[in-house]
Amino acid sequence: MSNPTEIFGSMVFNDEVMREKLPKEIYKALKKNIKENQPLDRNVANAVATAMKDWAVQKGATHFTHWFQPMTGITAEKHDSFISPTGDGSQIILEFSGKELIKGEPDASSFPSGGLRATFEARGYTAWDPTSYAFIKDNTLCIPTAFCSYGGEALDKKTPLLRSMEAINEQAMRVLKLFGNTDASSVYTTVGPEQEYFLVDKKYYDERKDLIYTGRTLFGAMPPKGQEMEDHYFGVIKSRVKAFMKDLNDELWKLGVLAKTEHNEVAPAQHELAPIFSTTNIATDHNQLTMEIMKKVAANHGLVCLLHEKPFDGVNGSGKHNNWSMCTDTGVNLLEPGKTPYENAQFLLFLCAVIKAVDEYQDLLRISVASAGNDHRLGANEAPPAIVSMFIGEELAAILDAIEGGSQYRNKERSRMEIGVHVLPTFRKDTTDRNRTSPFACTGNKFEFRRLGSTFSISGPNIVLNTAVAEELRQFADTLEGADDFKAALNELIKKTIREHKRIIFNGNNYSDEWVKEAESRGLLNLRSTPEALPYFTAEKNVELFTRHKVFTTTEMHSRLEILLENYSKTINIEAKTALEMIRKDITPAITAYSKSLADAIIAKKAACAAASTAVEETLLTKLSKLGEELYAAGEKLASAIEAANAVTDEQAKANTFHDSVLARMDEARAIADSAEVLIDESYWPFPTYGKLLYGV
Numbered sequence: 001m002s003n004p005t006e007i008f009g010s011m012v013f014n015d016e017v018m019r020e021k022l023p024k025e026i027y028k029a030l031k032k033n034i035k036e037n038q039p040l041d042r043n044v045a046n047a048v049a050t051a052m053k054d055w056a057v058q059k060g061a062t063h064f065t066h067w068f069q070p071m072t073g074i075t076a077e078k079h080d081s082f083i084s085p086t087g088d089g090s091q092i093i094l095e096f097s098g099k100e101l102i103k104g105e106p107d108a109s110s111f112p113s114g115g116l117r118a119t120f121e122a123r124g125y126t127a128w129d130p131t132s133y134a135f136i137k138d139n140t141l142c143i144p145t146a147f148c149s150y151g152g153e154a155l156d157k158k159t160p161l162l163r164s165m166e167a168i169n170e171q172a173m174r175v176l177k178l179f180g181n182t183d184a185s186s187v188y189t190t191v192g193p194e195q196e197y198f199l200v201d202k203k204y205y206d207e208r209k210d211l212i213y214t215g216r217t218l219f220g221a222m223p224p225k226g227q228e229m230e231d232h233y234f235g236v237i238k239s240r241v242k243a244f245m246k247d248l249n250d251e252l253w254k255l256g257v258l259a260k261t262e263h264n265e266v267a268p269a270q271h272e273l274a275p276i277f278s279t280t281n282i283a284t285d286h287n288q289l290t291m292e293i294m295k296k297v298a299a300n301h302g303l304v305c306l307l308h309e310k311p312f313d314g315v316n317g318s319g320k321h322n323n324w325s326m327c328t329d330t331g332v333n334l335l336e337p338g339k340t341p342y343e344n345a346q347f348l349l350f351l352c353a354v355i356k357a358v359d360e361y362q363d364l365l366r367i368s369v370a371s372a373g374n375d376h377r378l379g380a381n382e383a384p385p386a387i388v389s390m391f392i393g394e395e396l397a398a399i400l401d402a403i404e405g406g407s408q409y410r411n412k413e414r415s416r417m418e419i420g421v422h423v424l425p426t427f428r429k430d431t432t433d434r435n436r437t438s439p440f441a442c443t444g445n446k447f448e449f450r451r452l453g454s455t456f457s458i459s460g461p462n463i464v465l466n467t468a469v470a471e472e473l474r475q476f477a478d479t480l481e482g483a484d485d486f487k488a489a490l491n492e493l494i495k496k497t498i499r500e501h502k503r504i505i506f507n508g509n510n511y512s513d514e515w516v517k518e519a520e521s522r523g524l525l526n527l528r529s530t531p532e533a534l535p536y537f538t539a540e541k542n543v544e545l546f547t548r549h550k551v552f553t554t555t556e557m558h559s560r561l562e563i564l565l566e567n568y569s570k571t572i573n574i575e576a577k578t579a580l581e582m583i584r585k586d587i588t589p590a591i592t593a594y595s596k597s598l599a600d601a602i603i604a605k606k607a608a609c610a611a612a613s614t615a616v617e618e619t620l621l622t623k624l625s626k627l628g629e630e631l632y633a634a635g636e637k638l639a640s641a642i643e644a645a646n647a648v649t650d651e652q653a654k655a656n657t658f659h660d661s662v663l664a665r666m667d668e669a670r671a672i673a674d675s676a677e678v679l680i681d682e683s684y685w686p687f688p689t690y691g692k693l694l695y696g697v
């Protein structure tokens with residue numbers, strides 16, 4: 001039995017290890033550099049690199065890599081060994097220099113750049129992010145790095161995230177100063193991402209081209225039992241899955257990931273892992289590692305971990321809940337209602353910043369969770385709809401109402417709730433009855449953004465959240481810094497914000513049709529698909545937001561939009577081609593083979609006895625012939641649709657075509673194939689059924 005306290009962080013070059021392994025002055029200099037966000041001095045870098053290498057070699061590492069997060073959504077690494085020849089080259093020593101630690105130069109030309117590589121050199125740079133610790137994985141020392149082009153344009157998901165952390169830090173500190181806070185010297189955001197996933201048996205996975213090429217099933221009739229009995233959620237965990245979870249925890253703990261809870265999810269074969277929250281930057285790195293390690297550990301157990309948002313039609317898909325808050329370096333959660341009037345006023349102002357941010361940047365929040373995979377979930381009554389709204393609970397809503405109207409809150413002793421004077425009435429922070437249908441829910445002292453897809457890097461949504469809230473705090477600080485009477489200005493600002501942005505607050509059932517209508521009358525956006533949402537990214541107000549806070553340049557925004565559009569079209573293209581291949585090479589031959597066996601059976605029966613009844617065989621044969629013909633026609637239509645979509649040159653128009661025409665043709669073909677599946681002897685069906693995939697572990 002492994003002892004968590006012993007293995008936790010054993011593969012991480014963390015603060016404790018640094019303090020132990022680095023000379024005192026080097027350790028101090030490094031900490032100072034990190035805190036002040038200054039470039040590292042060459043001597044310090046060399047000393048840190050040597051200590052890191054010695055530590056890593058002791059733990060069995062032979063290689064090092066800059067570990068980065070390009071726009072592919074997964075992490076990238078390029079391994080170099082520590083070896084360096086000495087003398088005549090007959091011997092080696094192990095070396096790792098400060099230069100190698102700080103900077104790498106991978107070829108950037110094979111990573112998505114959205115047109116950036118046309119204007120800049122192919123060379124890219126990776127630069128050490130000392131706010132995230134180095135770690136050892138697969139005998140390789142991994143250095144978390146940011147990745148940018150020769151011209152300094154961000155080519156990854158980490159650089160803009162770090163910039164957004166800086167933006168919110170700057171603006172939140174301005175606001176804290178106004179409230180007389182002198183202890184805090186920085187503010188950072190925190191995230192705890194809950195990760196959903198499916199586990200299927202590898203022997204079944206290997207027989208499904210759709211899972212192999214696209215991560216989701218493109219065909220498959222529902223088994224007799226789905227999730228309707230609701231017996232999987234929090235149910236007893238099967239022993240094979242338990243063994244997987246134990247190994248997964250051990251591996252994550254070694255890497256310093258605070259894996260905390262795990263349970264079965266709603267759908268059969270679906271599970272969830274939640275870590276304890278950390279700073280957004282580290283949470284992002286750790287979530288990427290978590291997904292990678294999940295896949296690796298699953299393979300050791302003869303399983304495959306599916307991280308796709310919708311691996312199975314007809315059962316719940318997988319998402320990721322992004323629990324987000326703001327915290328000072330003195331450990332104060334800024335979204336936690338306080339005990340004194342002053343703390344309360346401060347809490348209300350931060351709350352207002354989040355409300356205003358979610359309302360004004362609904363489009364960006366929507367885009368931050370847009371992908372071909374997630375389109376199958378959002379609005380499909382298993383995940384929040386495409387409409388962005390916020391849940392703050394009845395009691396907090398009543399308090400905001402009272403503030404806005406200057407009226408009486410139910411609490412008897414007070415005639416009026418006055419900000420900065422009264423302690424907030426205590427309201428329940430109970431999380432049991434909170435609204436599970438809300439896309440963005442206040443859960444006591446944090447917000448839970450529930451719409452992320454399970455494969456997502458959490459970086460995108462947090463870049464939007466951090467930057468949008470930073471912008472609102474900037475506006476608040478501008479107003480309040482210039483006020484003669486701080487308290488009066490604060491009261492007015494909070495009232496005004498509630499009045500102007502309360503339309504984004506919705507405490508009802510987000511899955512209902514009434515909400516869609518209601519949201520429309522409130523003027524809220526309802527961007528149903530990725531191609532519909534993406535054009536909003538470069539709207540003027542959004543360019544203004546990101547450039548003002550130096551999170552993205554205009555060029556970077558256009559490049560990102562192009563990558564997102566391309567990615568969408570490429571994904572559907574691969575899916576459609578896979579579906580077509582399965583129709584032509586697997587499903588149609590299966591229908592033909594089974595039809596032949598039926599025909600043979602009819603002939604044999606008649607030969608044995610002319611009066612024998614062959615009604616069942618004949619009915620089946622007729623049905624299958626018809627379905628076979630329909631499927632053939634649907635396949636041909638799909639093939640033309642794919643061809644037509646690929647001929648479109650404008651990226652937006654292309655994505656629209658893939659959505660409107662190719663996806664629709666795939667759905668039509670699928671419906672026919674699924675009807676054939678239920679009529680055919682299982683031994684003739686060319687790949688494992690949903691029943692085996694969902695219940696086969």
Ligand code: ADP
Pocket residue numbers: 190191192193194274275276277278323324325326333431445446
């Ligand atoms: P529940 O399980 O009821 O959703 P938890 O309190 O267990 O609520 O938290 C769920 C996730 O939210 C966990 O990953 C947890 O670490 C994270 N979390 C808790 N507090 C914060 C916070 N202040 N900032 C960010 N994430 C948080």
Ligand code: MG
Pocket residue numbers: 194321448
């Ligand atoms: Mg949750």
